[in-house]
Amino acid sequence: MDRKQHWEQVYAEKNAKEVSWYQAHPEISLELIKTSQQKKGIIDVGGGASVLIDKLLESAYQNLAVLDISAAALRIAQQRLGQNATQIQWIESDVTQFKATEQFNLWHDRAVFHFLTEKSDRAAYLQVLRNSLKPGGCVIMAAFAIAGPEKCSGLDIVQYDAEKLLKELNGQHAGKFTLQEQVSENHKTPTGKIQAFTYYRMQRTA
Numbered sequence: 001m002d003r004k005q006h007w008e009q010v011y012a013e014k015n016a017k018e019v020s021w022y023q024a025h026p027e028i029s030l031e032l033i034k035t036s037q038q039k040k041g042i043i044d045v046g047g048g049a050s051v052l053i054d055k056l057l058e059s060a061y062q063n064l065a066v067l068d069i070s071a072a073a074l075r076i077a078q079q080r081l082g083q084n085a086t087q088i089q090w091i092e093s094d095v096t097q098f099k100a101t102e103q104f105n106l107w108h109d110r111a112v113f114h115f116l117t118e119k120s121d122r123a124a125y126l127q128v129l130r131n132s133l134k135p136g137g138c139v140i141m142a143a144f145a146i147a148g149p150e151k152c153s154g155l156d157i158v159q160y161d162a163e164k165l166l167k168e169l170n171g172q173h174a175g176k177f178t179l180q181e182q183v184s185e186n187h188k189t190p191t192g193k194i195q196a197f198t199y200y201r202m203q204r205t206a
């Protein structure tokens with residue numbers, strides 16, 4: 001099964017509130033976005049059916065986009081938002097193949113980059129990141145910590161700590177990224193399991 005099929009099937013078969021990564025209140029993401037002081041031009045990469053976009057709209061953030069490989073995931077978020085969905089740019093794409101037509105101020109990725117187990121996919125993602133983010137812009141990434149789970153949604157992932165992530169981001173000519181802040185989270189899944197995530201707030205400095 002390819003990537004797209006996997007994710008379309010997940011969102012077709014599961015209730016969006018029952019997937020392991022579900023959060024009713026994406027508090028750490030919201031806090032880090034607030035600290036970044038970027039109020040517009042925000043893309044949630046692999047946002048899926050996350051309510052982060054609802055919260056950003058409610059807080060008057062502007063020029064918002066959600067990208068996801070799964071059309072079914074985007075539909076869930078659109079239906080939930082109703083008329084407000086027209087205020088969001090919805091992008092159905094594999095992030096590694098995304099061609100941005102504008103540059104964003106803030107790139108948010110919770111639990112997407114960590115699925116890229118192939119070096120060539122990570123290189124493609126980082127090229128897209130460089131093309132899509134303004135210099136001086138902010139990247140917020142959340143991934144499973146080194147002591148965290150080894151799989152997500154039944155797929156292998158790569159665990160990260162700050163050193164490993166920064167080495168990845170700065171090692172492939174993808175611009176220069178500086179770590180501003182990191183926050184650990186023990187995410188409780190809907191079935192009560194604890195997953196160790198770390199969030200990284202970084203600035204593109206070149």
Ligand SMILES: C[S@@+](CC[C@H](N)C(=O)[O-])C[C@H]1O[C@@H](n2cnc3c(N)ncnc32)[C@H](O)[C@@H]1O
Nearest residue numbers: 007021046047048050068069070094095110111
């Ligand atoms: C673990 S979920 C996280 C969803 C959301 N970020 C959150 O925190 O609730 C991973 C999401 O990334 C999407 N995804 C996985 N691989 C992707 C890719 N290569 N390009 C774009 N989206 C992808 C999936 O469809 C799914 O919505």
